[in-house]
Amino acid sequence: xxxxxxxxxxxxxxxxxxxxxxALAGCSDSGDGDGDAPRERKKGQKIQLTFWSWVPGIDKxxxxxxxxxxxxxxxxxKVSAVNGQQYAKMHAAIKAxxxxxxxxxxxxxxxxxxxDDGLLDLAPLGVARHKxxxxxxxxxxxxxxxxxxxxxxxxxxxxxxxxxxxxxxxxVSTPRTWDEYETAARAVRKKGAWIETFAPTxxxxxxxxxxxxxxxxxxxxxxxxxxxxxxxxxxxxxxxWESLVGQKLVKTIPDRQxxxxxxxxxGAIPAWVGASWGDALLVGNAPGTKGKWRAAPLPQWKxxxxxxxxxxxxxxxxxxxxxxxxxxxxxxxxxxxxxESIGLLIDGGYGFPSxxxxxxxxxxxxxxxxxxxQAYSRVxxxxxxxxxxxxxxxxxxxxxxQRLGDAFTDALADGGSFRSVxxxxxxxTVADLxxxxxxxESGG
Amino acid sequence: xxxxxxxxxKRTRKDTAGRPRRARRTxxxxxxxxxxxxxxxxxxxxxxxxxxxxxxxxxxxQKTERTGPLGLxxxxxxxxxxxxxxxxxxxxxxxxxxxxxxxxxxxxxxxxIVLATALALLLESASARGIAFFxxxxxxxxxxxxxxASILWGFLYVPGIxxxxxxxxxxxxxxxxxxxxxVLWSLANIVTWQFTGYNMLVLIAQLxxxxxxxxxxxRIDGANAWQVARHVKLPLIRPALVLTGVxxxxxxxxxxxxxxxxxxxxxxxxxxxxxxxxxxxxxFVGNNPHVAAAEAVLLALVACVLSFGFLRxxxxxxxxxx
Numbered sequence: 015x016x017x018x019x020x021x022x023x024x025x026x027x028x029x030x031x032x033x034x035x036x037a038l039a040g041c042s043d044s045g046d047g048d049g050d051a052p053r054e055r056k057k058g059q060k061i062q063l064t065f066w067s068w069v070p071g072i073d074k075x076x077x078x079x080x081x082x083x084x085x086x087x088x089x090x091x092k093v094s095a096v097n098g099q100q101y102a103k104m105h106a107a108i109k110a111x112x113x114x115x116x117x118x119x120x121x122x123x124x125x126x127x128x129x130d131d132g133l134l135d136l137a138p139l140g141v142a143r144h145k146x147x148x149x150x151x152x153x154x155x156x157x158x159x160x161x162x163x164x165x166x167x168x169x170x171x172x173x174x175x176x177x178x179x180x181x182x183x184x185x186v187s188t189p190r191t192w193d194e195y196e197t198a199a200r201a202v203r204k205k206g207a208w209i210e211t212f213a214p215t216x217x218x219x220x221x222x223x224x225x226x227x228x229x230x231x232x233x234x235x236x237x238x239x240x241x242x243x244x245x246x247x248x249x250x251x252x253x254x255w256e257s258l259v260g261q262k263l264v265k266t267i268p269d270r271q272x273x274x275x276x277x278x279x280x281g282a283i284p285a286w287v288g289a290s291w292g293d294a295l296l297v298g299n300a301p302g303t304k305g306k307w308r309a310a311p312l313p314q315w316k317x318x319x320x321x322x323x324x325x326x327x328x329x330x331x332x333x334x335x336x337x338x339x340x341x342x343x344x345x346x347x348x349x350x351x352x353x354e355s356i357g358l359l360i361d362g363g364y365g366f367p368s369x370x371x372x373x374x375x376x377x378x379x380x381x382x383x384x385x386x387x388q389a390y391s392r393v394x395x396x397x398x399x400x401x402x403x404x405x406x407x408x409x410x411x412x413x414x415x416q417r418l419g420d421a422f423t424d425a426l427a428d429g430g431s432f433r434s435v436x437x438x439x440x441x442x443t444v445a446d447l448x449x450x451x452x453x454x455e456s457g458g
Numbered sequence: 459x460x461x462x463x464x465x466x467x468k469r470t471r472k473d474t475a476g477r478p479r480r481a482r483r484t485x486x487x488x489x490x491x492x493x494x495x496x497x498x499x500x501x502x503x504x505x506x507x508x509x510x511x512x513x514x515x516x517x518x519x520q521k522t523e524r525t526g527p528l529g530l531x532x533x534x535x536x537x538x539x540x541x542x543x544x545x546x547x548x549x550x551x552x553x554x555x556x557x558x559x560x561x562x563x564x565x566x567x568x569x570x571i572v573l574a575t576a577l578a579l580l581l582e583s584a585s586a587r588g589i590a591f592f593x594x595x596x597x598x599x600x601x602x603x604x605x606x607a608s609i610l611w612g613f614l615y616v617p618g619i620x621x622x623x624x625x626x627x628x629x630x631x632x633x634x635x636x637x638x639x640x641v642l643w644s645l646a647n648i649v650t651w652q653f654t655g656y657n658m659l660v661l662i663a664q665l666x667x668x669x670x671x672x673x674x675x676x677r678i679d680g681a682n683a684w685q686v687a688r689h690v691k692l693p694l695i696r697p698a699l700v701l702t703g704v705x706x707x708x709x710x711x712x713x714x715x716x717x718x719x720x721x722x723x724x725x726x727x728x729x730x731x732x733x734x735x736x737x738x739x740x741x742f743v744g745n746n747p748h749v750a751a752a753e754a755v756l757l758a759l760v761a762c763v764l765s766f767g768f769l770r771x772x773x774x775x776x777x778x779x780x
Binding site for chain 2 (some may be wrong): 098102129159161211266267284409412413416419427450451452
């Protein structure tokens, strides 16, 4: 079926102007005959765009847009973000030829969608004129070659959450370096608690930590993808956590699961190397610890350094099949830059804005009381300003995370070294990309 | 099959040259009637079984080729031969997953069927009271969807939350239901809990079909309850036992919902814990539908071989004894 429901409705609408527009669009159609070729909206023509998202509170800014733009209505369809189901659904829709017009896509998985030919290159639509409204490194996450494939929405600068009350009681000072973190872990362990968990299946956070250490897992060289997971900085991170696990200074339970939340509630785990959006998780899952938490900068490898990283963050992307790309782009830009929209998104707890303006850092301290009145977003804003901007993602990051999770799980069970995990995953990732028909070279 | 009508049979004697026209007509009519009855089944069978299988086979033999800078240009499908099968069969995790479900089945299926048989025999023994209540109680878990059952048991397994773990620890016994060595048996427990009652019902249905005279005869011969169960009931419910066995073999190979639900709770369950989970991960995490299709076909093949093998074995032994 080539006719989408909306398409049919438009045609049946029967207005002469619409019919003329349709005929013109038919002419400009480059002859692949699917009839879904992108079109320009006629003045006064009413259209509807569909938008797949899972961001909490996304309905509010979209409602505002709909009130302000009666001609371009956006319909939000909520998708489940559990276990990457939203992406499975999007990939399937692209294959089936009926994707939505817009979608919420996280930075790391963007390249996977490019492989499917699923996203629209926004560069020909003149997206570059909005470039300066966003943080540079976040903008770069959607740039591949000469194309720009999404509008950045939010990021997740990393930092350290900790239970100040327990740290004070146990006379442990806030660690500023990874060495101090290990010392703190030892002190906490003596009190019967565990500083936190090294969740073997959380490839996302491990990537962030490698990013901080200066790793560059993916790159491109001409037509070839480069993979460098097994590089020196990553080995340093792997060795560090292997040592903590080996000394039994950290737990190895999965994070962001019931048992972990329970540990946060009881103080059995008084810290978490997390990201800016983690405030909502703590507030939601350990409400009884209100006022006891603080945020601190991510520990550094060398005292006094300013190396930070990002965990999470997403974009609003326009799918290749979108029939009104210009309007879709307008909406995506408005959603992520208009102050009134950002305000509503912040209230919903969507993360750290990608736009430079339109809010104050204090707007982000929605849960200030929970953090004992600390202006905790300042910590993450500073981190965001120092994130290494050269980090790039490659295709198949979901698979990479799974590979890392499987290999770390094996290593924990069999006592294998974390370095062997990197060697293994490096080889697997190269093979995975080759299997997808790409040119790949192994580095590191 | 259909017996010729008496009238037709009478004609047969008179007519020596070939078969009578009337009989032939009846036969044709019967054949048409049979076709009409079989057609809906065949259509459904083709649509719901053969078509997906054919499509999976087709998918498993294709591959995606990409062109353009960084492979970001157009993609097209090409013939891959058996490359995906080779890839699946050389994937350690996929093979380990197979080994794991086979071990699972070898332990869990006999256990469950023995349990189901025991419950069925107990409930069908003359002296059992509150039969309806117990039958419903044992069957109830089957009504709980696998996903819900797994979540439910997940809460009983996760340390820090589980009352079971707490109780065990209070008596100085440190259990971890989700560690690498135990998680398979924690899953087996969920499956057994869910399906024992179902299998019990199948066995009870067959027991009900046993004519009462047989028991009476056995009792007159002086057989006690155990001997009746051992020598009368068990041989008679053999077909039902074989049936539940085949169902369980297929079910075991398809093990998916339980490990999928427990996976986020237990890092001991990897992405290829069962072959089905492996195929799922390939298809929906790795976005490699072709490899997933090859794995699905292999899985179907193994299920087929094992089920028919089991039927052959069970059937052969029955003949040998009879």
